[in-house]
Amino acid sequence: MLTPLVANICGFAGMACIIFAYAYVTGNKAANPFVQHGVNLAGAALLTVSLLVNLNPASLVLEFFWASIAIWGLIKAARSKRA
Template sequence: MPTLVGFAGMACIIFAYAYLTGKAEPNPFVQHGVNLLGAALLTVSLVYHPNLPSLVLEGFWAAIAIWGLVKAMRNRRSAQ
């Protein structure tokens, strides 16, 4: 089961990258939200199948996604 959760996380991150690349004006909430979900799901898998470098990478991936979501929320508030 943890491997399937990891594959779902991988699919989220690939989707977010394809979305960013394919959309002229990507919605930052979709982009960063899906990236955060992907990092969380991959982290679940990595807890069961430890790989420290990948776990550290997912921590940074999640932190950057959270930063992007916070930035998008601030931009939305300032635009209103």
């Protein structure tokens, strides 16, 4: 079982991942989609861990969609790399 402290640490780490991914894609002309979407997915997962302890239903739904879009981006990047 997660303690509130560990959940908060996960939440702050997830927030840092998402902010990093946004800054990364904003600051690079040719950002690597695997980095962008992978870090966003990690951020969403970490924030979800936090939200399971500190329940906020609206934010939990947001993280579900954030993770879904990141997975979609990773799939698209993998398909384009194969082509």
